[in-house]
Amino acid sequence: MSKLDEVKKQIGLAIKGKDEVIDKVLATILAGGHILLEDIPGVGKTTLAMALAKSLSMDYKRVQFTPDVLPSDIMGFSMYNAKTGDFEYREGSAFCNLFLADEINRTSPKTQSALLEIMEEKHVTVDGVTRDLPKPFTVIATENPLGSSGTQMLPESQLDRFMICLTMGYPSHEAAIEILKGQELTPINSIKPVMGVDELISYQEKANTLSVHDSIFDYIVEITEATRRSEYFSLGASPRGSIALLRMSRAVAVLRDRDFVTPEDISYIIGDVLAHRVRLGTKARANGLDSRAALLEVLKTVKLPRT
Numbered sequence: 001m002s003k004l005d006e007v008k009k010q011i012g013l014a015i016k017g018k019d020e021v022i023d024k025v026l027a028t029i030l031a032g033g034h035i036l037l038e039d040i041p042g043v044g045k046t047t048l049a050m051a052l053a054k055s056l057s058m059d060y061k062r063v064q065f066t067p068d069v070l071p072s073d074i075m076g077f078s079m080y081n082a083k084t085g086d087f088e089y090r091e092g093s094a095f096c097n098l099f100l101a102d103e104i105n106r107t108s109p110k111t112q113s114a115l116l117e118i119m120e121e122k123h124v125t126v127d128g129v130t131r132d133l134p135k136p137f138t139v140i141a142t143e144n145p146l147g148s149s150g151t152q153m154l155p156e157s158q159l160d161r162f163m164i165c166l167t168m169g170y171p172s173h174e175a176a177i178e179i180l181k182g183q184e185l186t187p188i189n190s191i192k193p194v195m196g197v198d199e200l201i202s203y204q205e206k207a208n209t210l211s212v213h214d215s216i217f218d219y220i221v222e223i224t225e226a227t228r229r230s231e232y233f234s235l236g237a238s239p240r241g242s243i244a245l246l247r248m249s250r251a252v253a254v255l256r257d258r259d260f261v262t263p264e265d266i267s268y269i270i271g272d273v274l275a276h277r278v279r280l281g282t283k284a285r286a287n288g289l290d291s292r293a294a295l296l297e298v299l300k301t302v303k304l305p306r307t
Helices: 003-012 019-030 045-055 071-075 109-121 173-182 197-208 214-229 239-255 263-274 282-286 291-300
Strands: 035-038 060-064 076-081 086-091 098-102 123-126 129-132 138-143 164-166 233-235
Touching: 003 019, 003 045, 019 045, 019 138, 019 164, 019 197, 019 239, 019 263, 045 060, 045 098, 045 138, 071 076, 071 109, 071 123, 076 123, 109 123, 109 138, 164 263, 197 239, 214 239, 214 263, 214 291, 239 263, 263 291, 282 291
Parallel strands: 035 138, 035 164, 060 098, 098 138
Antiparallel strands: 076 086, 123 129
């Protein structure tokens, strides 16, 4: 069993019946991206983040987003020291390896926008001074569905910063029974560190430099261009979506212990990578399709590469 398989096994001790979600979240971390978990409360989103941090030996911080959370709580601030007569910088909660932004759509737009630089540039700028965040750095944001009390839509510019958007969903009947049985044991406490941060960075470098055939590059661009031509979408995928597809497909190949990317790797993650980056058109709604289903229909129109 590889180290990555062991990581998945450890996370599975706390998250029952969600192997595919664990697989895709771990692939996103290997790809150096950020994760948006959109679901109702109580299905294990926070537990998943905690299990990841423990198994990967990542420094972990969590902020419960509310309307009164300020950008300085995340980015840090300068405080006057009466003894020295100088202003001293105090780090915000973003200075960690794994930052959990819990219920991100309950906070103010100003605080949401403070995450943009952090997620894209992986550094913070306070009082004109730029400070790098620790490596690796990943944001896992949880979001309650729209319509829940006190929620508001995330701007498209922020949604685009998340490499994938996942929905965990309710557990199966069998998994729910396992969850109940495991409550006496507190599964999160049984998770053991499998790899250190340096080893995780080496896996990220491997995923970032994995060789990709020219036909796969062409296939990815064909897919994103097809979303722009399709009548199912009023807004297609951007070039950032193409880059996310490439990085995620490389990470999936590494997870599957391969040194090349296949079209199946792309079809495996296309809905998670692109569904939150496109806007449904009237034809898709008339046909009863959501974004993921419409993307699969578009994928059928793109010719498979000859590798």
